[in-house]
Amino acid sequence: MQLNHTHDPATRSWLPSATDTDFPIQNLPLAVFRRSGSDESFRGGVAIGDQVLDLAALSGTACLQGLAAQAAGACAQAVLNGFLALGPAAWQALRHALFGLLQSSAPGTSVAAVRACLLPQDAVEYAVPMAIGDYTDFYTSIHHARNVGRIARPDAPPLTPNFQWLPIAYHGRASSIVVSGQRFRRPMGQFMPAGASTPVYGPCARLDYELELGICIGQGNALGEPIALAQAESHIFGLCLLNDWSARDIQFWEMAPLGPFLGKNFATSVSPWLVSLEALAPFRLPFERPADEPQPLAYLESAGNRAQGVLDVRLEVLLQTARQRSKGQPGTRVSHTSFRHQYWTLAQMVTQHTVGGCNLQPGDLLGTGTISGPQPQEAGAMVELTKGGREPLTLTHADGVTEQRAFLQDGDAVILRGWCEAPGRVRIGFGECRGEVLPALGA
Numbered sequence: 236m237q238l239n240h241t242h243d244p245a246t247r248s249w250l251p252s253a254t255d256t257d258f259p260i261q262n263l264p265l266a267v268f269r270r271s272g273s274d275e276s277f278r279g280g281v282a283i284g285d286q287v288l289d290l291a292a293l294s295g296t297a298c299l300q301g302l303a304a305q306a307a308g309a310c311a312q313a314v315l316n317g318f319l320a321l322g323p324a325a326w327q328a329l330r331h332a333l334f335g336l337l338q339s340s341a342p343g344t345s346v347a348a349v350r351a352c353l354l355p356q357d358a359v360e361y362a363v364p365m366a367i368g369d370y371t372d373f374y375t376s377i378h379h380a381r382n383v384g385r386i387a388r389p390d391a392p393p394l395t396p397n398f399q400w401l402p403i404a405y406h407g408r409a410s411s412i413v414v415s416g417q418r419f420r421r422p423m424g425q426f427m428p429a430g431a432s433t434p435v436y437g438p439c440a441r442l443d444y445e446l447e448l449g450i451c452i453g454q455g456n457a458l459g460e461p462i463a464l465a466q467a468e469s470h471i472f473g474l475c476l477l478n479d480w481s482a483r484d485i486q487f488w489e490m491a492p493l494g495p496f497l498g499k500n501f502a503t504s505v506s507p508w509l510v511s512l513e514a515l516a517p518f519r520l521p522f523e524r525p526a527d528e529p530q531p532l533a534y535l536e537s538a539g540n541r542a543q544g545v546l547d548v549r550l551e552v553l554l555q556t557a558r559q560r561s562k563g564q565p566g567t568r569v570s571h572t573s574f575r576h577q578y579w580t581l582a583q584m585v586t587q588h589t590v591g592g593c594n595l596q597p598g599d600l601l602g603t604g605t606i607s608g609p610q611p612q613e614a615g616a617m618v619e620l621t622k623g624g625r626e627p628l629t630l631t632h633a634d635g636v637t638e639q640r641a642f643l644q645d646g647d648a649v650i651l652r653g654w655c656e657a658p659g660r661v662r663i664g665f666g667e668c669r670g671e672v673l674p675a676l677g678a
Contacts, residue, residue: 241330249338250283253283258283263337266287296352303332306328314363319452326511365451369596372447376615419671420673420675424439424497443483447605448606450471452596456589456594462589462595472511473514481498482497486498506668520575545580553652554647556646569628572614581603584601617642627641
């Protein structure tokens with residue numbers, strides 16, 4: 236992904252709120268929305284400052300031409316799959332055209348037309364931005380794998396023999412993916428209590444979050460035709476925040492021998508905004524693997540991936556208890572890290588997914604797996620932060636009151652945030668991904 240004029244840090248929008256925000260003109264992420272509480276159809280929109288640019292309304296003006304107009308028309312639907320299927324040329328055409336319409340030097344007549352298509356973000360509601368046919372969750376943080384391996388298998392090596400040779404993944408449940416802001420029920424299930432010899436059935440007692448990024452697939456591939464590493468990123472439109480809620484007691488009991496099932500399929504939350512790979516281009520880093528560790532096999536190697544396969548997306552997790560919310564207090568930051576620590580890149584994940592001939596489709600979602608860094612405060616899940624619940628977190632409220640958490644309790648909300656920043660570049664953000672735990676049904 237090459238830098239171009241849309242990454243120019245000197246460019247400003249004519250919209251005053253598009254400064255010092257997650258959504259400056261250099262970002263322009265996509266979502267689907269409608270006015271809050273209305274029965275309007277959902278349609279595509281672009282974030283700029285504290286506003287949403289309604290692409291359905293914009294398509295009814297003369298502001299866009301050619302491929303950009305076609306792309307905006309595809310975004311006027313209730314899901315973005317048609318737009319995603321158009322491919323990189325259309326994605327870029329729309330982004331560049333919107334950049335031209337929103338920059339401070341845009342003609343006055345265009346500004347007036349675009350301004351009429353803006354809605355305040357605090358007056359809209361969102362849906363999952365695409366119809367997700369399939370969802371795959373990867374396991375690609377070596378720090379997370381080591382931390383959880385020591386907890387789940389204390390008498391065995393923390394890493395499985397294959398971890399450093401290929402991006403591991405499992406197929407998840409697409410129907411239970413929800414957009415940020417939705418609440419979900421604590422799951423019921425079967426698990427083996429510590430020291431017991433017989434499992435029990437009941438509400439999950441070790442509910443956890445997982446800090447991840449979601450990878451939105453654009454153009455797919457034909458069944459039986461793998462995607463080469465050098466072309467893999469052309470099949471990715473962009474990224475969102477993703478919380479893969481996890482019932483650890485249910486998960487650890489059921490996983491042998493086939494992997495996650497009920498411990499993972501009750502809810503997965505995604506942020507509404509899809510940040511394009513083009514917007515993320517200024518925040519690339521080289522992919523490096525220590526010389527004393529296994530190097531990727533040839534099909535997972537390319538010069539481009541080595542040169543700039545890594546993305547430095549900064550991430551943080553806040554936990555807001557029911558008490559904090561009742562007092563109007565913000566959540567407590569419990570961890571922070573960066574996606575740059577991940578052991579495998581986006582391109583390697585896509586290539587590995589298709590190497591056997593699997594056909595990805597527009598709107599498919601891939602999870603990166605939990606994102607954890609090398610330091611204890613960079614752990615991307617509570618099971619790591621609390622050492623399997625043995626060392627609870629202490630949450631200090633704004634009024635000095637403290638609460639402890641070994642795992643999530645009913646009423647807790649988890650908020651994920653993400654952003655990119657670098658010297659000489661405009662900071663861009665992902666917004667937030669928020670979810671709240673409700674009591675179990677049937678407990």
